[in-house]
Amino acid sequence: MNNTLKTLALVASFLPPLAGSAAVMFEDDFNEYANGLEMIGASGTQWGASANSQTESPLLDVFTVLEDSNDYFGAGTSNKYVEMAVTSTISQYSIVMSAHDFSETSVTGQVSFKFYDPTDASSIGSGWALRIGDGYAGNGNTCFGIILNEGVLSAGSGTGVNKGVTLTNYSMDTAHTVTIVYNNSASSFDYSSKSVASKTMDVYLDGILIGDDVAGSGGHGVSTDPIEDPLTYDNISNINFTSKSYSDFQDTLNIDDVIVSTDISIPEPSTSAFLIGISVLLVTFLRRRLKGARR
Numbered sequence: 001m002n003n004t005l006k007t008l009a010l011v012a013s014f015l016p017p018l019a020g021s022a023a024v025m026f027e028d029d030f031n032e033y034a035n036g037l038e039m040i041g042a043s044g045t046q047w048g049a050s051a052n053s054q055t056e057s058p059l060l061d062v063f064t065v066l067e068d069s070n071d072y073f074g075a076g077t078s079n080k081y082v083e084m085a086v087t088s089t090i091s092q093y094s095i096v097m098s099a100h101d102f103s104e105t106s107v108t109g110q111v112s113f114k115f116y117d118p119t120d121a122s123s124i125g126s127g128w129a130l131r132i133g134d135g136y137a138g139n140g141n142t143c144f145g146i147i148l149n150e151g152v153l154s155a156g157s158g159t160g161v162n163k164g165v166t167l168t169n170y171s172m173d174t175a176h177t178v179t180i181v182y183n184n185s186a187s188s189f190d191y192s193s194k195s196v197a198s199k200t201m202d203v204y205l206d207g208i209l210i211g212d213d214v215a216g217s218g219g220h221g222v223s224t225d226p227i228e229d230p231l232t233y234d235n236i237s238n239i240n241f242t243s244k245s246y247s248d249f250q251d252t253l254n255i256d257d258v259i260v261s262t263d264i265s266i267p268e269p270s271t272s273a274f275l276i277g278i279s280v281l282l283v284t285f286l287r288r289r290l291k292g293a294r295r
Helices: 003-014 273-295
Strands: 024-028 049-052 063-067 078-089 094-099 108-116 128-133 142-149 153-156 162-169 175-183 190-191 193-198 200-205 210-214 238-243 249-262
Touching: 024 162, 024 273, 078 238, 078 273, 094 249, 108 128, 128 175, 142 162, 142 175, 153 190, 153 200, 162 200, 162 210, 175 190, 175 193
Parallel strands: none
Antiparallel strands: 024 249, 049 094, 063 078, 078 249, 094 238, 108 175, 108 249, 128 142, 128 238, 142 153, 153 162, 175 200, 190 193, 200 210
């Protein structure tokens, strides 16, 4: 084998293997729904959605299925996603889109979804939260949470799943993938040559670890008293997206390809960038070889 073939073989050895299939508990890419469908009040979906206030009329057109005419998610213009949009300032509203009917449940697993956060000059408030829990949607049944707000991805904090420590900043007007490996068991959990401690989560953005052993949040993720209020280790059976609208709120976030799985499959970080970098190294190597041959 000549040196060039040896180099190509070495490059190939570094390429990631094809991902295997996962044991999916819940998934929705929204492509089976009608364009323009409003999730609130809709039948035949995998979600329950509502937007209610104790003092004002319910909001409509908050969770809308749309064709991706601008190809935000890079899956073509026939792809569909959900736009979560509150277009006028509200306060003290309960706004949530909650997944139901998991095929099975587990204390350990992975939640992944894609999001596109559009630049919105009128954005007000603390953003949108993903809550992962062991019961119906609500802070009280939440075990883990993250918050997305205008270019900042934060961990949920406290029993109210409030905005906690910043895990990373992300670019607006760009599609991203969040992957959360959760461990709601009483012992550490090993996966993909890593481990995640009991009652914590590992958080990835676009395949890069941004939060290692991040503490839980919500009523079932935080213990205020080890005797009167001990931690629980129940199976995860719900995920939901909710606005953090306990104070003034107005914002838009687009989501797609929501998957909850018992198997762990972290996407390779920036595979295209990796391949470009390897290609540059290979070209540089070949140029040096040719240059040396001319001498």
